[in-house]
Amino acid sequence: MIDREIDETLKRVSQTPHAVEPVLLGSIADSVKATLQPVRCLPPTWILACGLALLCAAVAVAGAARAGFYGVEKMNSLQLMLFFPVLTILIAVAATEFVNAMIPGSLRKLSSSALLATNCAVLVGVLGLLFRDYRTEHFLSAGIICLLTGFLHAIPAGLLCWLMLRRGFAVNSVSAGLVAGTLAGLAGVGVLELHCANFEAAHLLVWHTAVVPVSGAAGAVLAWALRWQGGRIAEASAQRTPMS
Amino acid sequence: MARYQEGDFAAATALVEGISPQLHRFFVAQLASRSDADDLLQETWLRIHRVRHTYRSGEPVLPWFYAIARHVRVDHYRKAIRTRVHEQRLEEISTAAATVSGKGRPPDDLRDVLAPLPESQREVIEMLKVAGMSLEEVARATSTSVGSVKQKAHRAYRKLRETMSAMGSRKGQSGGQA
Numbered sequence: 001m002i003d004r005e006i007d008e009t010l011k012r013v014s015q016t017p018h019a020v021e022p023v024l025l026g027s028i029a030d031s032v033k034a035t036l037q038p039v040r041c042l043p044p045t046w047i048l049a050c051g052l053a054l055l056c057a058a059v060a061v062a063g064a065a066r067a068g069f070y071g072v073e074k075m076n077s078l079q080l081m082l083f084f085p086v087l088t089i090l091i092a093v094a095a096t097e098f099v100n101a102m103i104p105g106s107l108r109k110l111s112s113s114a115l116l117a118t119n120c121a122v123l124v125g126v127l128g129l130l131f132r133d134y135r136t137e138h139f140l141s142a143g144i145i146c147l148l149t150g151f152l153h154a155i156p157a158g159l160l161c162w163l164m165l166r167r168g169f170a171v172n173s174v175s176a177g178l179v180a181g182t183l184a185g186l187a188g189v190g191v192l193e194l195h196c197a198n199f200e201a202a203h204l205l206v207w208h209t210a211v212v213p214v215s216g217a218a219g220a221v222l223a224w225a226l227r228w229q230g231g232r233i234a235e236a237s238a239q240r241t242p243m244s
Numbered sequence: 245m246a247r248y249q250e251g252d253f254a255a256a257t258a259l260v261e262g263i264s265p266q267l268h269r270f271f272v273a274q275l276a277s278r279s280d281a282d283d284l285l286q287e288t289w290l291r292i293h294r295v296r297h298t299y300r301s302g303e304p305v306l307p308w309f310y311a312i313a314r315h316v317r318v319d320h321y322r323k324a325i326r327t328r329v330h331e332q333r334l335e336e337i338s339t340a341a342a343t344v345s346g347k348g349r350p351p352d353d354l355r356d357v358l359a360p361l362p363e364s365q366r367e368v369i370e371m372l373k374v375a376g377m378s379l380e381e382v383a384r385a386t387s388t389s390v391g392s393v394k395q396k397a398h399r400a401y402r403k404l405r406e407t408m409s410a411m412g413s414r415k416g417q418s419g420g421q422a
Contacts, residue, residue, distance in 0.1 A: 002405075003401055005408070006404050010354075010357065010369070010373040010374065016354075018265050018269040019265060020265050020285065021282070025264055028260050028289045029256065029261075031289070031290070031293075032253075032256050033253055036251050036253055036293075038249065038250050038251040040297060041299070041300055041301070042298055042300060101387070104295070104298055104299075104307075104308050104311035104312050104315070105303060105304065105311045105385060106303075108383075108388065108389065109389070110389075111388070167298070169295040169298050169312075171311045171312065171315040172315070172387055175387065231319075231322065234323075235323065235327075
């Protein structure tokens with residue numbers, strides 16, 4: 001059988017009329033009418049994405065201002081000129097993808113997991129290229145402090161981003177949670193790069209980059225837990241409602 | 245759609261009447277029973293109404309509707325999995341009833357044609373070939389890339405080719421025996 005025959009079969013079966021009960025359509029229209037009011041549409045994607053990127057930048061700068069700008073003071077001009085523009089691009093891409101995940105019918109250029117993987121790969125590449133100190137002193141103790149610092153700054157960044165897009169609607173909440181966590185993790189990396197003066201390559205490659213997947217995973221798990229909880233509440237209320 | 249967002253009831257009714265048959269067919273093609281499809285359609289409209297502010301004029305409208313319909317169907321599927329354990333016996337009874345009622349359906353029903361396909365491929369073929377959406381629109385509705393949609397459509401066609409060829413040869417054999 002050739003594709004044309006399959007097309008014809010599908011065309012034939014799709015042309016058969018498919019009617020919906022007028023009573024059902026009437027009840028849907030009535031339920032819509034009950035709460036029909038003008039609504040304010042969401043702004044364009046680029047405005048929302050710029051807002052999210054600015055929020056992340058604000059969290060990163062505020063976090064570093066509180067802890068001290070030791071990292072950025074120690075960086076040479078090449079490191080400054082290469083790392084922060086790359087981080088800005090990553091934040092802009094993640095912010096756009098987060099907006100797309102929160103608006104139904106948006107075109108996703110990268111899947112959420114691909115976005116996370118790309119971000120980690122780019123960070124590893126740039127940090128590996130710019131920082132060549134291969135000593136490993138206090139690898140674990142200093143690393144865990146940095147991971148915690150980055151993650152603790154990612155939490156307010158994630159909450160603020162979610163607050164900004166609270167009027168959106170995620171058709172896949174776990175995927176949206178993963179993107180939001182990735183974006184917040186990038187804000188956490190921003191804080192670390194501005195603050196942390198430990199330029200050992202292993203420290204940067206492992207612990208600074210790890211903030212992004214840890215934060216992304218936390219976002220996905222939180223979204224999954226909220227969805228699960230929402231499902232249970234809906235089920236419980238459906239069981240309480242008597243059958244009509 | 246813009247008039248619906250502005251609170252125009254006539255526009256809302258026109259939209260309900262215009263889009264509902266397509267969405268209903270989408271649910272039926274995903275192997276839902278007619279009554280399930282009715283419930284899913286109502287649930288879809290509740291969500292559409294609740295999140296109508298997320299549609300921006302200038303964007304394609306069908307992917308927006310289908311993305312929400314798909315979300316409702318996935319939710320329904322998850323709920324069904326959760327309750328399946330508790331309602332095992334009822335499920336068996338309803339499956340038996342569906343089998344009996346299925347005998348009366350014409351063999352070239354859309355559901356029958358798409359039945360051999362996995363869920364993800366079935367929805368892509370339904371959107372592409374029945375709803376008449378473009379590859380990009382299907383990618384928007386399913387939150388995937390255009391490449392992924394192409395791949396699913398390609399695999400679905402391969403599966404349909406195999407199934408239809410097998411059916412054709414079986415029909416030929418039974419015709420020869422008669």
